[in-house]
Amino acid sequence: MGLVTTRAVVLQTYRYSETSKILRLMTWDLGPCSALARGALRPRSRFGGLLEPFVEGEATFYSREGRDLHTLSGFELRRDRRGLDRSIELFTIASVLCELVMRLAPEHDDPALYRALTEGLDGLHARVREKAPAGLEYVWGVVNALGFRPEVERCVSCRRAIGVNRARFDFEAGGLRCGSCGPAGPKLDPEEVDTLRTLVSGGPADGRRANGRQARWAAEFIRHHVAEGAQLKSLPFLSRLGRPGS
Ligand SMILES: [Zn+2]
Incomplete structure (x- = not known):
């Protein structure tokens, strides 16, 4: 070449x-x-x-x-996106984006994935000076571009619309499960379902709602559904975001 x-x-x-x-x-x-x-x-x-x-x-x-x-x-x-390391949240999320692409990108050009990565890094960099920065929508953006968009509208088991009943996040099945289809994964209240839908569609979500639980669910979804056994070093850090002391 x-x-x-x-x-x-x-x-x-x-x-x-x-x-x-x-x-x-x-x-x-x-x-x-x-x-x-x-x-x-x-x-x-x-x-x-x-x-x-x-x-x-x-x-x-x-x-x-x-x-x-x-x-x-x-x-x-x-x-030049240096400076992201001034915020543990932003640095962690940026590292997750890069590691996802490094480990899971197809071995050829992929404009949609390239755009999801660079939009994410730019969006995170623009938030360096914010007090409570968040950026989980960019994690979902890269997950979507890799072809693993989670199902957040219909139950992964019975395909009925997820309503106001408590939903669960069934990571292995790749999305939300309704209250009637048996327990698998953590429960989400209606506000959390809303926030998850916002983040998966590109956000941004209210910083207070895009919290540690949402970060943990994104990490679990990647671990169980996207990475398929690949150990991503940045995931434990994503799981810990929002916990006291992190
Ligand atoms: Zn169901």
């Missing part, structure tokens, strides 16, 4: 040798890729310390057919 230039988001970085880094990228043109950034850790690297998670730019690399690791030759900054 030769030289490729494409928009790319840095999902994760690993140290490689004394001076280099390996980047996991989500690219617009090729989908997920890995690239070796030679010399990125040198003090006067041309990459200038930019190659950190959540950052987006125009990446140029040499791509060879049949090789998984490309060699990065340039990275021109488009979106």
Whole structure:
């Protein structure tokens, strides 16, 4: 394929040798890729310390057919989203978005998933200065783009509309279950069902309602229904959001 230039988001970085880094990228043109950034850790690297998670730019690399690791030759900054680590909530959610894409993106370009990822990271970054930031709708946005949108309107078992009766969130079945279809998963009151529907459709939900319980349910849904056995390191942190001391 030769030289490729494409928009790319840095999902994760690993140290490689004394001076280099390996980047996991989500690219617009090729989908997920890995690239070796030679010399990125040198003090006067041309990459200038930019190659950190959540950052987006125009990446140029040499791509060879049949090789998984490309060699990065340039990275021109488009979106500098550093600063997300000033909020534990935002950092956790941004990490979940990146890890979901890194572990579960298809091995080809996926414009809808790329957009869900970048809209999420931009939306989170815009909330850095808010007192009670939330952003669970972006987790659902990426889950939806991966093809795992939860069923929140009809019972996953009997298909009847979920009404005012207490619903349960049946993570393994992939959505809400009505009161008549037997217990599986935690109970939601009508307000919580409303909030979940808002978040799944792209939110935003009232910060008070988009609380730790909603974060835990998103984490459980991903664990049981989306990740299928893959261990995502960021999920336990998502589960703990909203608990005292976190
Ligand atoms: Zn039912």
